[in-house]
Amino acid sequence: DADVTQTPRNRITKTGKRIMLECSQTKGHDRMYWYRQDPGLGLQLIYYSFDVKDINKGEISDGYSVSRQAQAKFSLSLESAIPNQTALYFCATSDLRQPDQPQHFGDGTRLSIL
Amino acid sequence: GQQLNQSPQSMFIQEGEDVSMNCTSSSIFNTWLWYKQDPGEGPVLLIALYKAGELTSNGRLTAQFGITRKDSFLNISASIPSDVGIYFCAGQLYTGNQFYFGTGTSLTVIP
Numbered sequence: 001d002a003d004v005t006q007t008p009r010n011r012i013t014k015t016g017k018r019i020m021l022e023c024s025q026t027k028g029h030d031r032m033y034w035y036r037q038d039p040g041l042g043l044q045l046i047y048y049s050f051d052v053k054d055i056n057k058g059e060i061s062d063g064y065s066v067s068r069q070a071q072a073k074f075s076l077s078l079e080s081a082i083p084n085q086t087a088l089y090f091c092a093t094s095d096l097r098q099p100d101q102p103q104h105f106g107d108g109t110r111l112s113i114l
Numbered sequence: 115g116q117q118l119n120q121s122p123q124s125m126f127i128q129e130g131e132d133v134s135m136n137c138t139s140s141s142i143f144n145t146w147l148w149y150k151q152d153p154g155e156g157p158v159l160l161i162a163l164y165k166a167g168e169l170t171s172n173g174r175l176t177a178q179f180g181i182t183r184k185d186s187f188l189n190i191s192a193s194i195p196s197d198v199g200i201y202f203c204a205g206q207l208y209t210g211n212q213f214y215f216g217t218g219t220s221l222t223v224i225p
Contacts, residue, residue: 044215045212048212101162104159105157107156
């Protein structure tokens with residue numbers, strides 16, 4: 001089983017719909033992140049969480065919200081999806097005890113908004 | 115946010131050739147990472163660098179932490195078809211801070 005699991009892997013939906021992307025991890029890491037990737041661009045940080053009670057905005061948080069339901073679960077919501085939110089979304093985790101250690105990524109969710 | 119400039123944007127090379135790519139920043143970073151992303155998958159860590167001037171290898175891959183701490187380099191020797199993918203650099207300003215990602219270098223290896 002993958003250490004960082006994202007669901008769904010693919011989603012097509014319509015403008016205005018509410019969408020939730022889910023991420024779960026078995027690595028026991030405290031820190032979790034949501035990134036967005038657009039063609040030709042690097043990964044942009046949307047939100048991150050250092051523990052269950054901690055939520056922080058990243059570079060591009062507008063139009064998104066998150067929920068850290070448990071140490072192992074971090075979900076990303078689009079309250080009212082718009083076409084320019086069409087992108088590849090990645091969840092990542094890292095170990096609080098090793099803050100300079102690299103992040104581990106899930107396989108991504110491809111989201112298309114019509 | 116921080117901007118990491120990665121170059122080249124794309125490369126088309128013959129199998130067996132060596133590859134060089136780099137990443138530059140306007141800020142000083144204390145950690146540099148190099149990731150590879152295969153189609154349909156998330157980025158996978160290749161090499162992590164923690165000290166200015168550090169040179170680290172992982173098989174045919176070698177990466178260097180620039181002495182100015184504002185850049186990093188990745189070299190791939192004797193490329194093979196499975197090297198195809200997008201290579202990303204990432205930098206961390208200080209321990210515990212978020213990582214910032216470059217725009218990626220797309221590598222195509224022609225058999």
